[in-house]
Amino acid sequence: MTQGLARPETGAGDSGDYVARARDIAPIINAEADGMEDLRGVSPAVVAALREQRIFWMLVPREWGGGGLGIVETFKVIEELARADGSTGWVMMANVSGTGVAAGYLGDAGARVLFAGPDKGIIAGMFLPVGRGVRVEGGYRVTGKYGFASGSGHASWMGAGFAVYDEDGNPETSVDGSPVHRLGFVPRDEVKFLGGWNVMGMVATGSDDYSVTEVFVPEARTMDTFSTTPVRSEAVYSLGLVAMAVGGHGPVALGIARRALEEVAHIAAVKTRPGYPSVIGDNDMFRREFATHEALLQAARRYVYEVCAEAEAQAAAGGVSDVQRARLRQAVTWVVGVARDIVNWAFNWGGSASIRNPSVLGRCLRDISVGATHMMVEPMTMVEAAGPILATYLED
Known part of the structure; x- marks a missing residue:
């Protein structure tokens, strides 16, 4: 049976625990989200909750008191935070990947200064x-x-x-x-x-x-700066700096798109429009389009996590292939485009509820629009990814 997107499945390791932690603090993030736009930063209350749940250090080794998570598990937590608020998910993508890079590629002496003590670096x-x-x-x-x-x-x-x-x-x-x-x-x-x-x-x-x-x-x-050789043995670090930094854009987009579908579903359940015999949620056109966009998100989510899981498995086995690195770039760029289309669709069906501040759908639209312009997911990444992938179709 296909699970709903509001409850992503958990993988190996401690991801279930950390996803649950992210869900636990989602009400705090929701309550702070509009004010954080005025603040132009994540609020002290949200930072304190993220610290308390140890989410900043998901990619820090367990021997230093971190989560020791793999990349798929980490990305599912970021997705859940982005579902609460796109900016918060983005910030965690940046902070968590930064700590992961430092923990995995910085020499042991330097990394211990940052992470091994009780006051761990962000x-x-x-x-x-x-x-x-x-x-x-x-x-x-x-x-x-x-x-x-x-x-x-x-x-x-x-x-x-x-x-x-x-x-x-x-x-x-x-x-x-x-x-x-x-x-x-x-x-x-x-x-x-x-x-x-x-x-x-x-x-x-x-x-x-x-x-x-x-x-x-x-x-x-x-x-x-451009090292692909980690100093630690955990497979997640063998993915390389680009994979760790770029891959996080995918779950941020997924979380924003999930939230947009949730919001428009609630709006459609009560919203009426001239010419509609009932609420728009009963309209056949809305239902058909909702099911189509929800299927796109389900497919995108599964592809992103499948590609990330395969890359991490290759890393554990000795090295990530050029094809798999290309698929990482392909998957992340593609899912951002899918998410942008989903949010645009939801925003349009939200009508006046989308444009009156404060509006979650309005925030989703602004966030995904800005996120989709990042150089790591711009159209040329697909051109770069095409070479290794295209070559697999030319093999005998």
């Missing part, structure tokens, strides 16, 4: 190497301006990607001639926050700009 920030780091004794002097720091309002550590230069100002290169890029983690009190997040959707993500100026970052708190 990561936010830009990992791309847009800054400049001068190599000095014991580490780097880093300067740079960064943007799109989702979840920075409550983060304790900020990522700062940089290209490496020597003390004479010459860029360092690796043996193959490519530039040396590093990612450093900087304590919050050494970062200057610049604001700048004035947008139409995903408002409460607080994705502000920030800068660092001549900040010393010890070598132990840096890692190769």
Whole structure:
């Protein structure tokens, strides 16, 4: 029997426990959601609930007090949070993937500073190497301006990607001639926050700009920006930085689309329109379209989690294939498009209930519209994914 989307099935590990935790705090998120748009960030009450339920550290190893979850289990929790509020789901995608990258790819000494103690770090920030780091004794002097720091309002550590230069100002290169890029983690009190997040959707993500100026970052708190070789043995880290960072867009979109269907179903149960003999929920056209869009969401959800599960299984067996990495990009980009279409459909059927603030459907539309413009899910990702996938159709 097919399960309804309001209750996603749980997988292996502790996902059932963590999904239940996300559901437990959903009422708090719902109550805070409209105010968080005015705040332009996740509210202290929601942050406190996420901390209490240990959700920030789902991808941190269990030996350091984290959840030790796999990628599928983690994404199901993010989906549930996005169902409550798109911005909250997005922030958790950013914070959780950031902590996962640091835990899995940062050297053991640096990662323990961030996560092994009782006051575990929360990561936010830009990992791309847009800054400049001068190599000095014991580490780097880093300067740079960064943007799109989702979840920075409550983060304790900020990522700062940089290209490496020597003390004479010459860029360092690796043996193959490519530039040396590093990612450093900087304590919050050494970062200057610049604001700048004035947008139409995903408002409460607080994705502000920030800068660092001549900040010393010890070598132990840096890692190769584009590393695909984790320092830990858990399969989830072998998925690579791109898979961990990109994949989370899928469950955010799923959660927003699920919420939009729930909202329009409740609206349709009581809403009347001129020319309709009864409430619009009794209308054959509405019912046919609802069933069609709900089927699309069911299919998209299953494909996303199937692809993620297969990639994690390959990682556990020794390595993720190029085809599977391509399918990850394909699945995530596709599901965001599906979710956007579902939300648009629900918003239109909501009529005046969609446009009168506060409106959950209005927030869903704004959030999915902004989320769908992200560079990680823009149309060129499908072009890039097509090569390896197309090749499988040309095999004998």
